[in-house]
Amino acid sequence: AQKVTQAQTEISVVEKEDVTLDCVYETRDTTYYLFWYKQPPSGELVFLIRRNSFDEQNEISGRYSWNFQKSTSSFNFTITASQVVDSAVYFCALRRLDSNYQLIWGAGTKLIIKP
Amino acid sequence: ETGVTQTPRHLVMGMTNKKSLKCEQHLGHNAMYWYKQSAKKPLELMFVYSLEERVENNSVPSRFSPECPNSSHLFLHLHTLQPEDSALYLCASSQDLQAYNEQFFGPGTRLTVL
Numbered sequence: 428a429q430k431v432t433q434a435q436t437e438i439s440v441v442e443k444e445d446v447t448l449d450c451v452y453e454t455r456d457t458t459y460y461l462f463w464y465k466q467p468p469s470g471e472l473v474f475l476i477r478r479n480s481f482d483e484q485n486e487i488s489g490r491y492s493w494n495f496q497k498s499t500s501s502f503n504f505t506i507t508a509s510q511v512v513d514s515a516v517y518f519c520a521l522r523r524l525d526s527n528y529q530l531i532w533g534a535g536t537k538l539i540i541k542p
Numbered sequence: 543e544t545g546v547t548q549t550p551r552h553l554v555m556g557m558t559n560k561k562s563l564k565c566e567q568h569l570g571h572n573a574m575y576w577y578k579q580s581a582k583k584p585l586e587l588m589f590v591y592s593l594e595e596r597v598e599n600n601s602v603p604s605r606f607s608p609e610c611p612n613s614s615h616l617f618l619h620l621h622t623l624q625p626e627d628s629a630l631y632l633c634a635s636s637q638d639l640q641a642y643n644e645q646f647f648g649p650g651t652r653l654t655v656l
Contacts, residue, residue, distance in 0.1 A: 459641075460641055460642050462644060464647075469649055470630060470632075470649045470650040470652070471647050471648060471649040471650065472632065472634075472645075472647035473647070474644040474645070474646065477642065477644055479642065518585070522641045522642075523641065524641050525641075528575075528587070528590045528597065528598050528639055529587055530585075530587070530645070532584040532585045533584070534582075534583075534584055535584075
């Protein structure tokens, strides 16, 4: 079965703190893709990153970083020095190579950054 | 206009009304999607179109009827909806149906069925 679990329903931190959003996935496939999206209050889902299953290199983009570990089936997302504008719901998603077009979505983590 | 646009942004309708949601993508993509986002539930894929042909219909009730007249436009026609159909309806597009392609989303239509 394919599944994505975001166990943290809601996280609240004070601005400038670092915060990590967890994503654990299940799949028997050897080839797959993982995605992170951000959904601010405006509603639009914004693509953040894609990672394929053969690339375990961590990625850093400004204050954002991603840690992909196949050994633990995790693809965690860290925001360093959080800002109020980072407040949003963050979704992790999995797509198989021959997935009948389905992205398998996690339930999302609501991140609240307090000033 | 850039990206993916959706109109209207908000819609309130009675159960006997007929209305349509519109989506337009300005990205030159060949695939378009309709999703339903309800509170406390994961995003649900409803329909997928590739080059104006429907390739996926995810067991969606017939009261939802999609239409894709060209690769830039996607409609969702609504008829005789139920209160449980109230949700955020999101449109997305991608370059094509390859698994590695990210999807670009519109801002959604917040639908309330009375």
